[in-house]
Amino acid sequence: MRHPPRSVLAAVAGAVALIGSVTVPVVTASGAAPACSVEYSVTSQWDSGFQGAVRITNNMAAMSSWSLAFDFAGGQQLTQGWNAKWSQSGTTVTAASESYNGSLATGASVSAGFIASWSGSNAVPTSFKLNGTSCNTAVEPSPTPEPTDPAEDGPPVLRASGNKLVDADGATRRLLGVNRSGGEFMCVQGRGIFDGPVDDASVKAIADWKANTVRIPLNEECWLGLPTIDPAYGGANYINAVKDLVAKVKAHGMTPVVELHWTYGQYTGNSAGCSDVHASCQKPMPDMQYTPSFWASVANTYKNDRTVVFDLFNEPYPDRATSTTTQAWQCWRDGGSCPGIGYEVAGMQDLVDSVRGAGATNLILAGGIAYSNDLSQWLTYRPADPAGNLAAAWHVYNFNTCANESCWNSTLAPVAAQVPLVAGEIGENTCAHGFIDQVMKWFDDRGLSYLGWTWNTWDCSSGPSLISSYDGTPTAFGTGLRDHLRALNG
Template sequence: MRHPPPLLSLWVCAALAAAALVPLTGTASAAAPACTVEYSVTGQWSGGFQGAVKVTNNGAAKDGWSLSFDFADGQKVTQGWSAKWSQSGTTVTAANEAWNGALAAGASVSAGFVGSWSGANTVPTSFELNGVTCNTDTTDPTDPPDPDPGGGAAPVLKVSGNKLVDASGATRRILGVNRSGAEFMCVQGYGIFDGPVDDAAIRAIADWKANAVRIPLNEECWLGLDNIKPEYGGANYQEAIKKLVDRVTAHGMTPILEMHWSHGQYTGNSAGCSDVHATCQKPMPDARYAPSFWSSVASTFKARPEVVLDLFNEPYPDRATSSLSEAWACWKDGGTCPGIGYEVAGMQDMVDAVRAAGATNLILAGGLAYSNDLRQWLAHKPSDPAGNLAAAWHVYNFNTCSSEACWDDQLAPVARQVPLVAGEIGENTCSHAFIDRVMKWFDDHGQSYLGWTWNTWDCSSGPSLISDYDGTPTSFGVGLRDHLKTLTG
C-alpha cells in the first residue's frame, strides 16, 4: 500500500517547575539496568494532568536519545518541553532537543508534558530508550537482546527450483504480516515506528502462527540524510531496525526488509507526491541513493542470512511511459527512463549492490503496476550470482490482476519456475472474502503470502489487520488469523 493514515502533531512549550520524581524501579539488583526511567504525575485536575520523566543512561554514551512508552487508559499528550514529544495511538515518544542530545554514561535528563485523561490515569510501567527496555533490561544498549526463551531461530531460506527450502532441504513457505510504520514515521518527523514493537507486540504476531514479518524501510532515514531528524535517522534508525529484526527472529519468524519510500522527484502520471524526498511511493528507486542503501543494508545483515531483502515496494514505471517494453527495460536496467526525471536504479543495480556487499540472503523483486504485473518478470529476471532470487507480487481487490483467471494466466507460469511471494495481500472492504480466495490460490500452488497490515488503523479506510497491538483482529484480520492457524507453514 502507498498511503499511511495521517498522524497527530504535537508542539513544544515552556519549562516545568521542579517536582519530586517517584522511581518505578524495585529493589536494586547486582546488575544495573541499561537505563532507568522515573515517571511521575506532578499535578492532576479534571480532564488533565502534568507529568515528568527522568531518564538515566547506565550504558554507553549516546549522541542522541529517544524514550518511548505506552498509555493504558487513552491518555493524550497535548504539549511538552525539554524534548520533542509525539504520540501515535497509545505510544508516546520523547526525543532529545538539539541542546540535550548528548547523554553520557551515568548521566540523566528530564522532560515534562501536559496531557489529557478520562476515567483513569494509570502510570506507564514499561519504557524503552533507543529501543532498549529500561528498569529491567541488564544488557548494554549496544548489544542485541537475548533470544526469547519461548521462540526459536528463524530459518535460513534458499531458492530451490520454484520452492523455498531451509538448511535441511525442507520446503518452507513465507506466511505472515506486514508491520508498517518505519517507512513514514521518520521522514514525517514523528518517530521511527507507528505503535509498539516491543517483545509483547512481536509475540502477538507469532501468536497468530505467522512465520514472517515484512518491515518497510525508508531510504533517506536509513542513510541519515540531512532532511531527517538525527534522532530518527542514520545510526539511531538502523539500530532500531536491528532490534526489531532481533525480536522477530527470536520468535522464530523471518524478517523481510524492503525499501518502501525513496528519493527522486516524479510528477508524472500517478505521482504520489511532488516531493524529491522519500515521502511517497516513487515509480522506481533512484540511482543516487538506492545502491548505497542496499549496500549498507546488505553489509549490516550479511551475517544474518535468515533476513530476506525485498528490493523495492511497488514499482510503476509503466505509468510513466506508454511502452511496456520500455517500462520493463527500466525496471531491470534503470538509467535514463522515459517519463522519469531522475536517474533510476534498476533491479539489476540493486541485486549487484547486495551481492557486492558479500550478502547471500534471499532477495525478492516485485514487478510492474505496483508489483501486480509479473507478465514479463521471467524474461527480465535480474542475474543473481548467488542464485537466490524470488518473485514478489502484491494484490488488493481493486488491482487489475485480482481474479483467479488472471492468476492462472499470469502468475502460474512464474510460480512454476521460481518461488512466488505475495508480499502484500488485502482488501478495502473491512472483510476477508477476497484474501480468502488469494490464500486458497497460493496454498494450492505451494507459494507464500503476507497480509497488509499489522497496524491499528481503521480497516474501513484501508486494510488493517488488528484493532489492538495485543493481536485483536479486525473483521478483515480474522480471515488471515484463522487461516494461518490452520497451516503449519
C-alpha cells in the same frame, strides 16, 4: 500499498544535490606489504554536507574488534554514521566496531558509512590506522568471509531451489505472515521511527497468530541519516531500531523481511504520490543517487545473518510513466534514464549487484511492475543473480487489475513454475476477508507464500488493517488471515 491519509512532509528548501561519487585510495610505497587496506569514498555531496563511506580489509591476524582512525584535513565535522560507533575529537575521526561486526578474520572486509558537514573544501584523508596499524589500499580486495548461520532454534536460512524456498536441510518452506508498517513513513514525517509499539509483547502477538514471517518496510533517507531527517529518528538511531525489531522477530522464530518502501527522487507524472523530491511517498522506481548505497549498507549489516530476507523495492510502477510496457520492463530491470521519470533510476539489476557486491548471499525478492501486481514479463526481464537466490514478489488487493483467478492462472502460474513466488502484500479495502480467502486458497493449492497488509491499527476502510489493538485483536479483515494461519500452522 498506499497508506491511509497522513500528514504531508513539507518540501525542504535547498534540496540535496549529488555532486559526484569518487573513491579515493591511500597509496602505499611500491612493493610494500600492506597490513590493512582502506577505501574512502565520497558517495554524495551537497552545499554544506556530504555522505562518505569506508571499506576496511584486514590482512593481519583475526580481530575480535576493530577501530579505524583517520583525520579530516578540511575542517569537516562528523554528524552521524552507521555500521560503526563513530566519534570525532578535533580533526581525528574514529569508527569503532559494533557488537555485530567486530569479528574481522584475516582477509575479511567490513564497510561503514557516515554523514559530515564541510565548507571551503572537502579534502580527502591521507592516512588511516586500524587498531593502531597504518593501512593502505594497494592490494586486491580480499574475499568476504562466508556468512555464519544463526542458532538452530531461530528462523531458517532460506534459499531458492528451483521454484521452492527450502531450508538448510532442503525442506520446503513457505513465508506466511504479516507486514509491520511504520518504518517507511514515521521518520520522514518527523514523528518517530515506528507507528505503534514494537516491544516484545507486540511481536509475540504476531507469533500468536501462527505467523512465521514479518515484512518490515523501510525508508532509505532515514536509514542513511540524510540531513533532512531528524537525527533522533535517522541514521544510527533508525538502524538500531530496525536491528532491534529484526532481533525480536527472530527471537519468536519468525523470518524478518527487510524491504525498501519509500525512496528519493522527484516524480510528478501520472499517478504521482507526492511532488516531494524526498522519500515521503511511493516513487515509480528507486533512485540511483541513494538506493544502491542503502542496499549496500543493509547488505553489510545482515550478510552474516542469512535468515534475513531482502525485498528490493515495494511497488514499482514505471508503467505509469513510460509509453509502452516494454519500456517499463526495461526501466524496471536496467534503470538509467527512463521515459517519464526525471531522476536517474536504479534498476533491479543495480540493486541485486549492490547486495551481492557487499558479500551478502541472502534471499532476495523482486516485485514486478504496476505496483508489483504485474508479473507478466518478470521471467523475461528478471535480473541476473550470481548467488542464484532470487524470488519473485507480487502484491494483490481487491481493487488491482490482476485480482481474479483467470489472471493468476495466466500470469502468476508460469512464474511460480520456475521460481519461488511470494505475495508480499495481500489485502482488501472492504474490512472483510472474502477476497483474501480466494487469494490464500490459490496460493495454498500451489504451496506458495503470502503476507497480509498490515499489522497496524488503522481504519481498515481507508487502508487494509489486520488489527484494532497491538495485543493482536483482529479486525474483521484480520480475522480471516489469523484463523487461516492458525488452521495451517496450529
